[in-house]
Amino acid sequence: MLKRISAVVIAAAMGAATLVASPAAHATSVAKPIIKDISISPSPVVVTSSTEVSATFSFGTEFADPTKVTASLQAPGGATTPLTLTASDNSTKWSGGAKFGRQSAEGDWKLQITAASGKESTSETRGFKVVQVWETDIRGFGASPEPIAAGQYLTVQGALVANSTTGWKALAGQGVWITFKEQGSSSYKRIAWDRTDHRGAFSDRIKVFKSGWWRAEFEGVSNQFHPSTSDSDQVDVRHKPRPPAPKPDLDSRIIKFNASPEPVKYGKYVYLRGVLQVEDRWSWDGYDGKVSIWFKTKHGSWKYVKTTWSNGSGKFYTKTKATKSGYWKAVFGGDRDVDPSSSARDWVRVKR
Known part of the structure; x- marks a missing residue:
């Protein structure tokens, strides 16, 4: 009987222990977010x-x-x-x-x-x-003097500034292009380049020969500064008038001009010869120059046929096909130093 009571007591005690431990065993854990x-x-x-x-x-x-x-x-x-x-x-x-x-x-x-x-x-x-990324501006750009003589040096200058949290400031150490648009053109071309100093200033001297518009261009810096372009400045380049060409001071003549054969068959060649000379003080010397050949019918007007050149001794020679009877002559148009002249005319009959 004692053993049975002991067993019941032990069993009851174990059951109570189980009931006490149960809430802890079934508690839910919190996951880390x-x-x-x-x-x-x-x-x-x-x-x-x-x-x-x-x-x-x-x-x-x-x-x-x-x-x-x-x-x-x-x-x-x-x-x-x-x-x-x-x-x-x-x-x-x-x-x-x-x-x-x-x-x-x-x-x-x-x-x-x-x-x-x-x-x-x-x-x-x-x-x-x-x-x-800050805004930039090119201020005070100018090109001088204006007008300017061709071949003289033009001075271009200006200053590059950038915006900031405290206002506009000089932008130092940046490259600026000087560009030019010729009068009559539609586009600017890069001519010179300069780097800004601690005041943002840049300048250059450029030898000029043509009128047009000048301006400065800043390409900007990626993720730092925007590009900018100055106002343009027009410059008129003056050219000295060309001196008048000196008047020719030497006389010329064409001698021994001859058109042959005479008569000539229709469609055959007529041969034209002569000598071009210029007066050199007290004598006539052969002269190499351009000589043109002209033709006219008996009642027509002179018409150009062809051109040939005389050699160093002044002699010239050429040929052309004959189709009409008429007069032939050679003409020297003159040049910078020599007056023009014309030969005597020579008649050639064309027979069929």
Whole structure:
């Protein structure tokens, strides 16, 4: 009987122990939150003017308490701004937006995300850049003197400045092209190049021969400065009038001109010969020059036939087919030093 009572007591004690331990065995564990699919658009954030740029920040979470999901933006230097988030897809997808303008610090920014659930917490950080591209301007550009004589040196100069958070400032160490558009042309061509000094100033001296428009051009720097072009400056280039050609001071003559045979059969060649001479003080010397052959019928007018050249002794010779009876002559038109002259005419009858 004692043994049975002992067994019952032991069994009861074991049952009680089981009942006490049961809640701990069935307790639910809390999973650590996950942050995933982080996206920043655009990246980098490029600010090019006074117009603000909108950026979107998005990410996903798992096992997170929706009331404990936060995000913030940290600027260079540490200043932090909370990001207002919008949840979707049963509070597993999150997005927020921010605007960046000229007041936004340039450099490395951070997107900081925290997701918590119970006592568990997860944090993620993503970096992105904010780039400021500043406006530039070319001021005080000019080309002088104007007008200018052809072959003289023209001075072109100006100053390159750039906008900034504190206003317009000189832009040093940048290359500037000097370009020129000739009068009557539709496009500018690069002529010279100079680098700006600490005041943003540039200048060059260019030998000029043509009238037209001058201007300066800055190509810009990627992700730093916009390109710019100066106003154009028109320059009139004056050319000295050409001296009048000196009057010929030597007389010329054509002698021994002859057209043969005479008569000549229709369609056969007539041969033309002569000597071109110029007067050299007290004598006549042979002269090499261009001699033209002319023909006219008995009652017609003179018509050009062909051209030949005399040699160093002044002699010339050529031929042409004869089809009509008439007069032939040779003509020297003159040149810079010698007066023109004409031969005597020579009659040739054409027979059939």
